[in-house]
Amino acid sequence: MHQKRRLLVSLLCLAVLFAACAETCFSAAPRGTGKHAKSAAPTDRFGSSVIFPLTGNVYPDGYYHVTLNIGNPPKPYFLDIDTGSDLTWLQCDAPCTKCTPAPHSLYRPSKNLIACKDPLCASLHLSGDHRCTSAEEQCDYEVEYADQCSSLGVLIKDSFPMRFINASIFSPRLAFGCGYNQQVPKSIKPPYTDGVLGLGSGKSSIVGQLRDLRLTRNVVGHCLSKQGGGFLFFGNDLVPSSGIVWVPMLSTSIDKRYSLEPAELHFNGQTTGVKGLQIVFDSGSTYSYFNAQAYKILLSTLQRDLNGKQLKDANEETSLPVCWKGTKPFKSILDVRNLFRPFALSFANAKNVQLQLPPEAFLVVTRRGNVCLGILNGTEVELGDYNIIGDISLQDKMVIYDNEKQQIGWSPANCNRLHKS
Secondary structure, three states, X not given: OOOOEOOEEEEEOOOOOOHHHHHHHOOOOOOOOOOOOOOOOOXXXXXXXXXXXXXXXXOOOOEEEEEEEEOOOOEEEEEEEEOOOOOOEEEEOOOOOEOOOOOOOOXXXXXXXXXXXXXXXXXXXXXXXXXXXXXXXXXEEEEEEOOXXXXXXXXXXEEXXXXXXXXXXXXXXXXXXXXXXXXXXXXXXXXXXXXXXEOOOOOOOHHHHHHHOXXXXXXXXXXXXXXXXXXXXXXXXXXXXXXXXXXXXXXXXXXXXXXXXXXXXXXXXXXXXXXXXXXXXXXXEOOEEEOXXXXXXXXXXXHHHHOOOOOEXXXXXXXXXXXXXXXXXXXXXXXXXXXXXXXXXXXXXXXXXXXXXXXXXXXXXXXXXXXXXXXXXXXXXXXXXXXXXXXXXXXXXXXXXXXXXXXXXEEEOOHHHHXXX
16 A cells, blocks of 8 residues: 655755766756747736646545646646645656656656756755856756655756636746656555646745746645545635635745644543644645654554444554454444544644544545554654644645745535535
């Protein structure tokens, strides 16, 4: 089973280290400057919003992906949606040193390199780490994720044709990574996609670039359905005027993650004593992760509450670390939700606001008919003090990342019905 932890670890400039490899992959050339006939946007106002259907699920696939058309003529690519990083990249025939199995043929670049001195290239690197030796030098990148997966390549530009909800059509030329070397540990089954759609708060994100072109506001929203699928949107036209609760983003976050803090953990309406949790919303993570102390208390609280209920440890289950079985196999969460009480997170900097975690937001029913805990020990996978709210806890919620107002909002939603409307 694929278990994604797509939280971004680092992004480093490799112009010197990988110069030899880069020269075999690309001819040194400045970025393309041509504009598509419809790529210009009104300069006196912002454009509209764009909405995309999603495919995928938490179990058994472990990820949600969007289909984007890229290039001229445009070709479809499946991209793993990831709010835990900001760089979008495609597996690329440059040629490819190492690529994973993918649903479509590799993207082929055509002299559309971005120069090392481009501000977008500089935005990918920590201050002081970005150096360019010449104006013609290309922008190399390496991105590494918390699950030890990585992508190495160069930054390029190409057309992204989009139809907006006001019926306008634009094909802006946007920057993304052309990944010709993807490393995946043997223990991990990578998602069957062509690359990653980075939705983080950095300048290199697709939404950030659309904002700079005045095509959309810098707002990202997603609605992940428990039944599979859902939708993703860019811009603020789909943000409800009421019913959303908002929490300020952590203004000191320099790693482009959507961070909130501090949070307090509650169980069945009562505090657990766990406070000061730094929370990250990450659609690139299949499951949620708490640090060792919070995880230990959460698990002991849950097991204590299950005493006397007709559940036994399912030690034979391999899907997740902590699983239970009943007197007969479970068919869905509906069969077990009455046996489990809810958790919640409250936020010190947002009074009377809670992120509700009902049983379906932290439990998975496996193919064997067992029920497993979808909150894991983040310390064991080297996430440090970060506490990740992943896909399992984001399902059937409209979640909105408003980079304009520096806040994150959510509300319960029927993600299938909302998409159809």
